[in-house]
Amino acid sequence: MAANSTLLPSQDFREALRRRGGEAASRCYQCATCSGVCELAPDEAPFPRRLMLWAQWGLADRLAADPAVWLCHQCNDCTVHCPRDAKPGDVVQVIRALVIEKLAFPSLLGRLVGAARSSWLLLLGLPIAFWVALLAATGHLAVPAGLPQNWAYEQLVPHLFIYSVFFPVAAWVILAAGVSGWRFWDLLACNGSRQGSFIVSLWPVLGEIATHKRFGICGTAKPRQLGHLTLMWGFVGAAVTSGLLIVGIYLQHLAMPLALSHPYKILGNLSMVLLLIGVALLVGNRLGDAKVAGASNGFDTFFLGVVVLVVLTGTAVELTRLMGDASLGLTLYVVHLGVVTSLFLTFPYSKFAHMLYRTLALVHVRMTGMDAKLS
Numbered sequence: 001m002a003a004n005s006t007l008l009p010s011q012d013f014r015e016a017l018r019r020r021g022g023e024a025a026s027r028c029y030q031c032a033t034c035s036g037v038c039e040l041a042p043d044e045a046p047f048p049r050r051l052m053l054w055a056q057w058g059l060a061d062r063l064a065a066d067p068a069v070w071l072c073h074q075c076n077d078c079t080v081h082c083p084r085d086a087k088p089g090d091v092v093q094v095i096r097a098l099v100i101e102k103l104a105f106p107s108l109l110g111r112l113v114g115a116a117r118s119s120w121l122l123l124l125g126l127p128i129a130f131w132v133a134l135l136a137a138t139g140h141l142a143v144p145a146g147l148p149q150n151w152a153y154e155q156l157v158p159h160l161f162i163y164s165v166f167f168p169v170a171a172w173v174i175l176a177a178g179v180s181g182w183r184f185w186d187l188l189a190c191n192g193s194r195q196g197s198f199i200v201s202l203w204p205v206l207g208e209i210a211t212h213k214r215f216g217i218c219g220t221a222k223p224r225q226l227g228h229l230t231l232m233w234g235f236v237g238a239a240v241t242s243g244l245l246i247v248g249i250y251l252q253h254l255a256m257p258l259a260l261s262h263p264y265k266i267l268g269n270l271s272m273v274l275l276l277i278g279v280a281l282l283v284g285n286r287l288g289d290a291k292v293a294g295a296s297n298g299f300d301t302f303f304l305g306v307v308v309l310v311v312l313t314g315t316a317v318e319l320t321r322l323m324g325d326a327s328l329g330l331t332l333y334v335v336h337l338g339v340v341t342s343l344f345l346t347f348p349y350s351k352f353a354h355m356l357y358r359t360l361a362l363v364h365v366r367m368t369g370m371d372a373k374l375s
Contacts, residue, residue, distance in 0.1 A: 013060040013098065020114075021297040022094035028052040028086040034078035039217045040071055045370055047071070048078055048088040055091055064099045065187040067370070070354070070361035072096075074294050075218035090295045097299045100353050103187075105179035113349035117298025123346060124306070128338030134161060135334065143326045152256040153321065156330045157337070159249070165337075169344050176348040181356050188360065192368030201366040205359060220292050224285055231278025231307070237271030238314075257321065272318065275311040283308065303351035309339045 017025060030053060035046035047068035054062050063069060069092060076089040097114060104110020112119050135141040140157060147155060208214065212232070215225030244264045248254040258265045282304060285293045313336035320329040347353065364370075 010058040010060045012058075014056075014058040016098055017055055017058075017091070017094055020094045020097060020299065021295055022055065022091040024085065024087040025052055025055045025091045026086075027084045028056065028082075028088070029084060031083060033081055033083060034086075034088040037077045037081045038072075038075070039077065039219065040073060040075065040214055041068070042071075042365070042370055048092050051092055051095065052086065052088055055095060060098070060102065063095050064102055064184075065190055067188055067191060067361035067364050069095055069099060070358040071365065073214050073218060074221060075215075076220045076292055076294055077218070079291055079294070080220050087291075087295065093294060093300070094297065096354065096357075097297075097351075099184075100180075100349060100357070103180045103183045104349050105176050105183075109176070109346075110349045113302075113346050114299060116302035116350075120298070120302050120305070123302070124309075124339065124342050127341035127345065128335060130341070131334050131338045134165075141330075141334075143330055147326055149324065150257065151321070151324075151326055153317070153329070153333055154256055156326065157333060162337070165341065166344070169341065173344055173347050177353070177356055180348055180353070181360060184357055185360055185364075188364045192364070192370055194364065194367035195369070196367055198363060198367070201363045202359075205362040205366065208362065209355075209359065221294070224282070224293075227278050227281030227285060229278075230274045231282065234271050234274030234276075234278055234311075237267055237274060241268040241271055269318075272311075272315055276315065279308050279311050300351060303346075306339060306343050306346070306350075310336070310343055313339055 017023070030049060032046075032049045034052070035041055035049040038047065041047045045068065047066075051063065051066065051068060051072075054066075072089070072092045074089045074093050078088040079090060082088060101107075101110040101114040104113075113123065116123060132141065135157065138161070140161075143156065212225050212229045215222065215228060218225070241264060244267070248258075248264055249256065254262075260266075260269070286296055286304065290296075313332055316332050317329060317336050320332055343352070348356070
């Protein structure tokens with residue numbers, strides 16, 4: 001594997017690694033047990049042994065350019081078998097967070113989300129405060145008089161407000177993720193010569209992600225596969241439902257709210273069930289054995305916390321409308337919109353960005369022929 005031969009140790013990186021929860025890396029004495037037990041590591045470029053060494057030395061540039069950081073799925077087989085309790089799975093998890101921060105555009109937002117342990121209130125509070133201010137300024141912070149019994153949330157918060165906020169937010173997220181992804185793709189070029197088409201290599205990677213095939217190879221953390229899979233497909237279903245609702249409102253001229261028996265409603269409710277199952281499984285995993293599940297840090301906890309809030313407030317919003325309580329529904333809806341805004345805005349900088357970086361890393365190793373396990 002070709003790599004940059006220049007060594008540029010970073011004391012700042014070593015300090016950030018220690019501060020974020022990767023201090024156990026200092027215990028590693030390079031016995032290679034971790035690489036030996038890892039079922040995901042390719043034979044020609046095993047990990048995480050070299051990642052642990054580079055982390056000890058503070059070689060941030062090498063770590064940022066190594067696809068192995070993203071081939072790791074934190075199965076934690078390495079952590080369970082480590083004779084020095086160096087916790088390679090946890091260390092690589094912290095490395096991923098630091099790589100996201102290093103490649104973030106703009107860097108300020110990357111640092112802000114990276115410091116979620118202390119900045120979480122700002123990251124959550126500002127979007128919620130924004131929605132409160134917007135609705136207050138436009139006279140929509142109270143339930144309108146004469147609201148029909150079978151009311152819809154569009155009568156409380158006009159769709160125009162939602163589109164005027166989320167369309168620009170989505171555009172910004174695409175820009176920020178695109179810049180960060182391009183930086184990462186450029187760095188990966190120093191690790192092997194790519195052959196073939198990006199698109200041709202992308203399709204099987206998307207299929208692998210859709211089934212979470214690699215989680216199935218994991219030993220210790222294999223139960224996480226179902227939690228991640230249901231959560232992912234729950235979000236996909238929710239996104240598809242949102243698109244269908246736009247089509248239904250403006251092209252099919254459907255009256256809102258939809259009946260529970262409507263296909264769009266059924267898809268939305270099934271997606272909600274998948275999200276609830278995924279959240280329950282992942283939270284249960286985090287509350288279990290830390291050596292098996294992996295240690296939690298502020299970066300991970302913030303992301304999982306936001307996802308939990310999105311799912312729970314979304315479910316509560318739906319149930320409240322069915323109960324007919326418009327006042328409570330409006331309150332919960334404002335919180336839900338704020339939390340969803342936070343989730344969107346932090347996408348390129350939070351654990352959600354794993355989707356981007358891992359996809360690019362998997363495409364790269366296919367194009368370079370580095371990973372036979374993908375075949």
